[in-house]
Amino acid sequence: MISRPSSPPDHAARSIWRSADAVAVEIIDQTRLPHEYAVVRLRTLDEAALAIRSMQVRGAPLIGVTAAYGVWLALQTDSGDAALEAAVTLLAAQRPTAVNLRWALECMAHRLRPLAPSARTAAAAALADQLAEADLATNAAIGRHGLSLIATIAARKPAGSVVNILTHCNAGRLACVGWGTATAPIYRAHAEGLAVHVWVDETRPRNQGAALTAWELGRVGVPHTLIADNAGGHLMQQGLVDLVIVGTDRVAANGDVANKIGTYLKALAAHDCGVPFHVAMPTSTFDPTVADGASIPIEQRDAGELLTMTGRTAAGHLATVQIAPPTTPGRNDAFDVTPARLVRSLITEHGIVPATRAALAGLPRPQDI
């Protein structure tokens, strides 16, 4: 299942692609980062479902695209109506919070159902490719719009100053097909020569900041510093954060934002310290069917993620260590909801809008593929 590392990725590199033999899809196993760069080949529906559930792939946009390719993998075995519906149902059940998963599966099902079974497999490959391309284009547009926020702050600071951006979890290129959502403006600013520095929240309990965001920023050469999730408020009080940009797994009709657990705490601190708090939101992450944040289902994950930690020993081996007393119980809510009132703006592929019901209702719906 594991091939050799490919050439070093950069900010334009993809996190998912069809295999050279055109019968499988390949992903980066994100559970092994930052210690090992391993490409995993997904050949079946079950392997795609497992990749989503086990978080080999994670991040709302990437989950959606992986699921779309999962439908294609399923149809290679059986392209009948029942198999199509079963694949969609199975894939949708792997993670509850990110709406992109259901959105991508609905896109696929909507287009594939009317086709003859014999035509579905090739169509599914093309549709999944289109979703992947759309993700890249969306994130590139988020980068262009978000760049203006960074450039405006840079222009206000003394010449030669660095713009300090705090981010939580990984809404980077590893969470997407490429570019990232929250990172797209950062990569764009870095590419254009603006001096940026990123405070990377560790993001317990799965450490997506320490393991993924630090890794991908390091690969591109964007200056960054890892901090404990506890530290962001203090840094904001000290004037060391110019803006916050995070991603999102689902935005409700009223502008409430579900994102990785702990986002709410950073939004509160940003509000208290007068630091602008922005959410990078592809419109596929907007869910007009959910009235407010309280209606967004919040995934509870295994407490083992909290009670153990995996890393590399001095001898170079990967090891998992238990960090609490053996009888200690844990609780592991994976997401929280940031009320719209704490969000300065939503950075979408169509531009920057306030986190209000009216602004969200006025956005174009994501392009139907």
Added chain:
Amino acid sequence: MISRPSSPPDHAARSIWRSADAVAVEIIDQTRLPHEYAVVRLRTLDEAALAIRSMQVRGAPLIGVTAAYGVWLALQTDSGDAALEAAVTLLAAQRPTAVNLRWALECMAHRLRPLAPSARTAAAAALADQLAEADLATNAAIGRHGLSLIATIAARKPAGSVVNILTHCNAGRLACVGWGTATAPIYRAHAEGLAVHVWVDETRPRNQGAALTAWELGRVGVPHTLIADNAGGHLMQQGLVDLVIVGTDRVAANGDVANKIGTYLKALAAHDCGVPFHVAMPTSTFDPTVADGASIPIEQRDAGELLTMTGRTAAGHLATVQIAPPTTPGRNDAFDVTPARLVRSLITEHGIVPATRAALAGLPRPQDI
């Protein structure tokens, strides 16, 4: 240096004591918890200083008492004026934020300087013992006063309900000679049969919640659940936290509270969700010479604490693993400041007072030993 485990401690157990041969002081090596219970014998000034610096002992009250015993250890070798002053200077320099360290050393120096060198060693032992006893009495009083806050909430909830208390870091018996500050009301409530449950913040990067608070609550049988530092705001939004009690390393004249990094974020969430946020404060932690929180020095610790994690492998060995890419830099501020406006009350040994300049000015100063 390491003796066998003593009998299991309980909430009345001590975290520091003079050795049976009356020439040394013994502590629990808190850097080995929760995996190993090891008692370390401190025989010299340098060993006491190292225990404080290396965080074998930590927690504002325990640091103060350890430093007091450190003066006694120094005087056993040389009880002259220069040695006394050198010991005080060395010990005070080990940790910058907790004011108890300086307060305890000033108590010692003030009483020992007038004595003949030949009388100082015995006096230092007695004075350090007095400081230790005073800590126990102070915390017992904090427990009595804080119990009323828990009992009031219990009385408002339906019969049979559990009172859910969130705490950050370890302001427990391990942070003190005994009882703890933030935990004293919890232990008292538990002892009196009130149904309490504690949400234990992991407290990255040193994991004092996962390693110490979970350990000591477990030893006493207080129901508790470990959570990521990111989770407390979400739990408050969900109505799953009735009150927050934390400790403090220094309270400024205006009521601003320095405590473990991340405390500010929990105070913001508590304020936003209408959850009462209380700070357990022995009056030895009040520093009237510091006008406000911005003037409290905040210790920066080695980033290695953030970049690695130590725990127990499945094979039972202790191992330290690197959790970020090897080239990732980190920043590790150990404390933050919670503005007085976010603090519902201070629980002192003299009663519960608001976090205001007037209330703090009206408190008796800690008893001069």
